[in-house]
Amino acid sequence: MSFLDLDERLFELDKLVEFTASPITDVKDIPEVDVGIVEGAVCNDEQEHVLRTMRRQCKLLIALGDCAITGNIPAIRNRFKLAEVVSRGYVETESSQIGEIPNDPGIPKLLHRVRPIQEIVRVDVHIPGCPPEADAIWHALTELLAGRRPQWNETNMRYD
Amino acid sequence: MNAKTITINPVTRIEGHAKITIHLDEAGEVSDTRFHVVEFRGFEKFCEGRYFGEMPQITARICGICPVSHLLASAKACDAILGVAIPRPARLLRELMHMGQLAQSHALSFFHLSAPDLLLGYDSDPKLRNVIGLIALHPDIARRGIRLRKFGQEVIQRVAGRKIHPDFTVAGGVNKVLKISERDQMLSELPEARENARFALELLKGYQHHHREEIDGFADFDSSFMGLVQPDGSLEHYDGKLRFCDGFGNILQDQLNPASYLEILAEATEPWSYLKFPFIKAQGYPEGIYRVGPLARLNVASKITTPRANAALKEWRAEGWRIRTSSFYYHSARLVEIVYALERIEQLLNDPDITGTDILVTAEPSRPEGVGVIEAPRGTLIHHYWVDESGRVEKVNLIVATGHNNLAMNRGVLAVAKKYVKARQLQEGMLNRVEAVIRCYDPCLSCSTHAVGQMPLQIELIDADGVTLECLQRVE
Ligand code: SF4
Numbered sequence: 219m220s221f222l223d224l225d226e227r228l229f230e231l232d233k234l235v236e237f238t239a240s241p242i243t244d245v246k247d248i249p250e251v252d253v254g255i256v257e258g259a260v261c262n263d264e265q266e267h268v269l270r271t272m273r274r275q276c277k278l279l280i281a282l283g284d285c286a287i288t289g290n291i292p293a294i295r296n297r298f299k300l301a302e303v304v305s306r307g308y309v310e311t312e313s314s315q316i317g318e319i320p321n322d323p324g325i326p327k328l329l330h331r332v333r334p335i336q337e338i339v340r341v342d343v344h345i346p347g348c349p350p351e352a353d354a355i356w357h358a359l360t361e362l363l364a365g366r367r368p369q370w371n372e373t374n375m376r377y378d
Numbered sequence: 379m380n381a382k383t384i385t386i387n388p389v390t391r392i393e394g395h396a397k398i399t400i401h402l403d404e405a406g407e408v409s410d411t412r413f414h415v416v417e418f419r420g421f422e423k424f425c426e427g428r429y430f431g432e433m434p435q436i437t438a439r440i441c442g443i444c445p446v447s448h449l450l451a452s453a454k455a456c457d458a459i460l461g462v463a464i465p466r467p468a469r470l471l472r473e474l475m476h477m478g479q480l481a482q483s484h485a486l487s488f489f490h491l492s493a494p495d496l497l498l499g500y501d502s503d504p505k506l507r508n509v510i511g512l513i514a515l516h517p518d519i520a521r522r523g524i525r526l527r528k529f530g531q532e533v534i535q536r537v538a539g540r541k542i543h544p545d546f547t548v549a550g551g552v553n554k555v556l557k558i559s560e561r562d563q564m565l566s567e568l569p570e571a572r573e574n575a576r577f578a579l580e581l582l583k584g585y586q587h588h589h590r591e592e593i594d595g596f597a598d599f600d601s602s603f604m605g606l607v608q609p610d611g612s613l614e615h616y617d618g619k620l621r622f623c624d625g626f627g628n629i630l631q632d633q634l635n636p637a638s639y640l641e642i643l644a645e646a647t648e649p650w651s652y653l654k655f656p657f658i659k660a661q662g663y664p665e666g667i668y669r670v671g672p673l674a675r676l677n678v679a680s681k682i683t684t685p686r687a688n689a690a691l692k693e694w695r696a697e698g699w700r701i702r703t704s705s706f707y708y709h710s711a712r713l714v715e716i717v718y719a720l721e722r723i724e725q726l727l728n729d730p731d732i733t734g735t736d737i738l739v740t741a742e743p744s745r746p747e748g749v750g751v752i753e754a755p756r757g758t759l760i761h762h763y764w765v766d767e768s769g770r771v772e773k774v775n776l777i778v779a780t781g782h783n784n785l786a787m788n789r790g791v792l793a794v795a796k797k798y799v800k801a802r803q804l805q806e807g808m809l810n811r812v813e814a815v816i817r818c819y820d821p822c823l824s825c826s827t828h829a830v831g832q833m834p835l836q837i838e839l840i841d842a843d844g845v846t847l848e849c850l851q852r853v854e
Pocket residue numbers: 257258282283284285286290291347348349350439441442830
């Protein structure tokens with residue numbers, strides 16, 4: 219979302235890079251690319267699989283945002299047992315009336331612990347923030363395009 | 379030919395992660411479909427033990443697309459726990475931020491996610507069929523969309539201090555006064571936004587004119603509709619009472635207190651989706667199917683309080699329809715709501731209280747529970763907390779907009795798959811139409827399962843014995 223806050227800079231970015239698989243495009247498989255960007259913490263086995271695939275396909279992997287870097291809010295669930303969390307979610311809530319906890323093989327299995335991505339794969343560049351400001355994303359991408367490693371200091375790294 | 383299942387995975391150009399499976403019978407005809415939401419986070423549990431005042435900031439992280447909705451519903455639940463009515467300037471500022479979000483979220487849904495289908499065609503090259511392709515092929519349209527969304531985001535930033543996850547709404551009010559210079563800046567930017575919204579409305583009207591038949595029959599089915607309205611039945615997003623109408627526009631229930639949602643709605647679960655299925659209790663499951671969001675709001679509303687949007691609504695109805703039931707009309711309803719949001723922003727900015735400094739009441743928690751309900755861009759959003767005497771959260775219940783539409787999205791996917799998917803000569807464009815149903819509802823799947831979206835929707839072909847024979851990834 220913050221990525222789209224690049225607004226008109228998307229026009230410029232479009233000239234510099236080629237977008238492949240992403241939530242805003244219809245390419246469904248991850249091809250071999252130079253740069254991959256991952257946001258969010260890893261909550262289930264499918265995400266873990268996608269993450270490992272991305273690591274294989276991307277020369278450089280970016281962790282975008284605090285969830286990817288630390289687990290952030292989603293990782294609060296690690297204070298509870300998974301069974302308690304799903305039971306509250308699907309059976310105990312005051313509005314729950316019919317049915318049980320989803321368990322079809324067609325949906326991913328939830329991990330017992332929510333994990334930041336660097337617990338699972340090697341990460342090359344971190345863009346912190348919840349979410350990182352569009353300026354921070356722009357800074358990281360343009361630095362990489364210029365062949366430099368993005369550096370964070372008090373002007374481009376702020377939380378508010 | 380053996381029966382098969384087609385999988386679309388991931389479904390793209392939606393918010394969040396999902397897949398669709400299409401089940402075929404022995405004859406190779408579509409027999410059933412499922413829209414699987416594949417993420418879950420568990421806010422209902424892990425918020426237990428937090429201080430209630432933290433809830434707006436925690437629950438905002440349910441969603442990066444409409445965090446403002448969660449901030450508002452959560453802050454309203456907190457106000458209820460304090461047992462206070464917030465000061466008028468705070469109430470106006472919250473609504474102003476909400477209208478900024480309505481404009482940005484709807485602009486995103488229309489221009490960034492759905493317009494590529496409409497302007498480039500459902501069957502066009504999947505590599506170009508996205509907002510980046512739009513930038514290349516229709517730069518003027520793309521630029522207008524981007525600028526309209528940006529306007530909405532900047533309203534949020536000016537009012538709340540930050541575009542995404544601002545800490546502005548707090549129990550009892552808000553924490554930042556609007557400067558006169560900020561107000562004037564927004565007023566000066568309004569004309570361009572208005573022009574871009576008008577442009578979008580015309581663009582869609584033209585499209586509708588040329589595709590009438592396909593549109594009227596696109597995922598068209600019977601259901602009830604639910605939304606908040608003002609006391610006189612006008613469109614409302616921040617406050618108001620619940621109204622239900624049936625598929626013909628007859629009002630079934632009106633002016634229900636949203637805090638009593640538990641008497642009206644209940645939820646079911648299915649083993650194959652992490653997203654629950656709310657239904658109208660009195661009608662049972664799954665007969666109690668209802669829809670929320672832009673289309674539902676326009677269907678239940680008697681009128682709109684602002685002139686341009688009301689004229690657009692009238693024009694819609696002048697064609698002899700009291701309400702619309704085809705899912706495609708979510709797009710048109712969204713654009714009418716952008717027009718409304720911009721008009722409402724102007725009204726709010728011109729209210730002398732908007733720069734008022736009386737923005738917060740302080741109080742101790744005095745009620746054991748609080749319910750906060752608003753109309754988020756995607757529909758009715760319900761936050762319900764129970765707290766102990768010190769304000770520590772004991773229990774949480776959330777029903778989010780996309781959840782209410784779960785039964786409807788499943789029904790819509792089935793209807794469109796039956797109509798368009800020919801398994802013998804399967805083509806990419808057929809599957810894209812199935813995904814397009816989902817895009818009508820603009821689901822925020824990260825919200826609905828309280829999950830962080832990583833990758834979007836996937837479609838799968840399954841046999842009569844339930845074996846996945848083919849998993850069609852739509853990629854070269
Ligand atoms: S905005 Fe915050 S909560 Fe959302 S994915 Fe990014 S880091 Fe996580």
